[in-house]
Amino acid sequence: MYGIARAVGAAAADSNRTAFRRTEKKYKLYKAPTKPRQRRKDLIKTDLSNVVDFDLVLKAFNGGGETPPGVFRVQCGFGRPVFCFEDRPGFYFIPGALTVEEQCRWIRESLMDFPQPPNRTNHNVMYGPIHGLFDAVRDGKVLVEAESSDTDSHSRIFVFPEGSEDAGQGDSRNSIAASVLLRKLRWTTLGLQFDWSKRNYDVSFPHNKIPDELCLLAKKMAAPAMPLEEEFRPEAAIVNYFGPSDMLGGHLDDMEADWSKPIVSISLGCKAMFLLGGKSRNDSPIAMFLRSGDIVLMAGQARECYHGVPRIFTDEDNADVSHITSQFSCKEDLCLSEYIRTSRININIRQVN
Ligand SMILES: O=C(O)CCC(=O)C(=O)O
Ligand SMILES: [Fe+2]
16 A cells, blocks of 8 residues: 555656656666675666667768658768757757867866866865866875965965875865865866856956867867858856766756857767757757767757756766777876776857857
8 A cells, every 4th residue: 555655656756847857867877776795786777779879870871871750960061960850959969070089188188187277176165276186196196285374364275295195194174185086076167267156157267268279179060050151259168077976967058148159068988868858847858878079069949958967878888988098098098097987078168258
């Protein structure tokens, strides 16, 4: 009796959820409870048969085959195939847009350069600006709270002291291992800095321009979603870092002035599931895989569509990162290889004004 009541209750709760939430729940990562003496949790298998796989779409297309129902190739003179969904105008998928070398380059920069001050990261609130995080990981260092010379202020300063790798104080209250900080890195912002508490761009935050080569790449990739003769102006970027159980809930990106301009979104590292909803959370989302080197554009009406990443795939059979880890095989790059084996990075570039 109790079991039936619970089942009915669960069904009612499920029907109260929006279609987006239900799909998120369907695809998110579930781990089976661990059995005694079992070291790793089993992943519960998810039915992925309805997920659009643009790797297969591209292969079929290159082999002269048809695109799946609802998907078409846009004729935009881009130089490589770009696909759209009939019922999500403004959304563009460019499978395999980046070469392996380009993927490795942007992974390296995302870990070594992008989180450097003045760019802000999720760690700023707790530790202030952190310099040289990735080098500190390589050197096995520990971030330690330093004495502040300014006795009046309560500002806390954290540094990687020389010799901190031997201090063995990786998890006391006022210190944390660089490797733990890297694992907990969730985002960094490039160009105009985003203020998450106010949900707007704060031009008063010190910032550098987006690196020239990333600007060039974004301009080139934005072309299918730009009016002829107009050029995309990359002004800000958010870099998201996903660990094995991280997800990004359904949301809209609505802080930019001109929604006709695309968000250029680059996927790196482990394969992910991406949900592209409609203008209401009640519209059923389309599920698709995003692989390292894929680029998506969201412009115009697609800027009003809810979207999110309910899971990433870090198991060896599904992560699709061996072409990257094999490039990071020298001793210097082992930290990169180890990180990306179980992580995903997304760089999304925006025109703000
Ligand atoms: O990780 C992704 O592919 C999407 C990221 C995103 O939607 C965002 O940062 O607003
Ligand atoms: Fe987004």
